[in-house]
Amino acid sequence: MMTIKQRATIRTALRLVAAVVITLIFVFPMYWLFMISFKTPEEIYSFPPKWYPGQIHFANYAVLFKDGDAKTVWNSLVVAGSSTIIAMFLGTICAYSIARFRTGGEHLANWIISQRMIPPIAVVFPIFLLFVWLHLVDTYIGVIILYTAFNLPYVIWMMRGYILDIPKALEESALVDGCTRWQVIWKVVFPMCRAGLFATAIFTFVFAWNDFLFALVLTRSEATTYTVQITHFFGGQSNFWAKISAMSVLGTLPIFIAVAFMQRYLVRGISLGAVKG
């Protein structure tokens, strides 16, 4: 007869085995992508495939920089970064107004979140026609405007939640102390919800950074983002695996690092604030 303690140990051991297997399965695709990017072309196209590179080999990345493909990563950084900053500023002050003054009531808040649900393909088509008319196709500004608009509902919605979480009393006393309303926002509200601002900004950045459809439609060559560039390496007959993998890693690694710092806010961030985590 096993004791209760022994049984609990066995149970934990079994769970641990299951956890390891599941985690390996989910990590494996990422491992494979990263690993391929460090292989030489001969290794990539060797049969049967090898599960690790002979030696860590950075030439695939060097080629991206030499051929100018890496510029698309810079483009992604510019458009995602700029749109994040603009959306964070416009969205947070809007969220403050909605959270503190109930501007527009429930209807406005609901309308804003419903904007998030419109399928991109339906919006991007008329926007493309508009941008052709305004000569904004394939420009940083065009993509930045679109990403800003696309991310605004998210920022407003999330920041509204974070602002509602902080006590109102501090703002009132700051007003009594003679701060202007703008100063209250700058000196009290922003510092108080710093963590929320930071988390929301990371997710806003990730959404813009990961976008493919908008960039596919609105860029040609000048403002091409890294996601669109990856698809250019898919050929009719053969795919340029070395470039595809190295470019994918360049686009993925920064996000992994950013999200590692955001673990605490991840659940709230991806659930549109519905789950506080």
Add this chain to the structure above:
Amino acid sequence: MRAAFADRNFKYLLIGPAIFVLLLIGVFPLVYLLIVSFQGITMTEVSTEFVGGRNYAQLFDDVRMWEALLHTVIFTAIALPIELLLGLAMAQLFLEKLPGRQIFIALLVLPVVVSPIVSGATWSLLFDHRFGPINQVIGWITGNDTAILWTIKPNLVYPAIIAAEIWQWTPFMFLLLLAALANVDKSQLEAASIDGAGWWRTFFRIVLPAIWPVMAIAILIRGLDLFRLFDIIWALTRGGPGTMTETISMFTYVKGFQQFETSYTAAVAFLVIILLSAVVMLALKRVELAR
């Protein structure tokens, strides 16, 4: 009096810029879309004359469009329940204390933040018939060299795409459900166990009702995402073979940006919006997103 007046201005000043951008990019396109959908613009026809409901009538006879809609529904109907159940099972597994729990969770969430185009690219590496590890592993099991064309063979493209989709988004379900399960009232669970309720009974009577609000939101968010499925398929099959895996988003893209049927595309896009709005409104009535 003066202060109140200033307040009113101030609060509208704060929302002004954001609302302006949203109207410009959110509402203007819809109005424009509606107008264009009643015109007859194509690649060769630039006249903006109104043609009535011709484009909408054409929708009903467009077999390819209905098939694309059907493919979208199929992907959603298969991937969503699998992601939900798998995510729930994983959440259950990681709910209690486990050595290295935080590290496992940190690794498991990685797919969620990867760009769908990158995950599509990754899975096309994995599915490569000659240089991919999936065929290699199948080869080890069967003992023969295997060269299955995952992204080309008609009966395998759906499993291939769904596998990639499940890999990327099961962790999303897992994370949300893990948070929900952790918030279930422990005293109720203890009471149930004292009363001698079995695991299934406890799950359906206590756990499920408690996690349902979160589950509903997770289903809604993922359902909407699946409805606009585009990137993963673009990287894996481009809608092929033929148009077998073409979703409604891809169909709209092809019509608008490859065949330049401007007005007809506007009608398709409008149909998509109406269908989706109906679903969202029905769903939002049942889901409490605003808190």
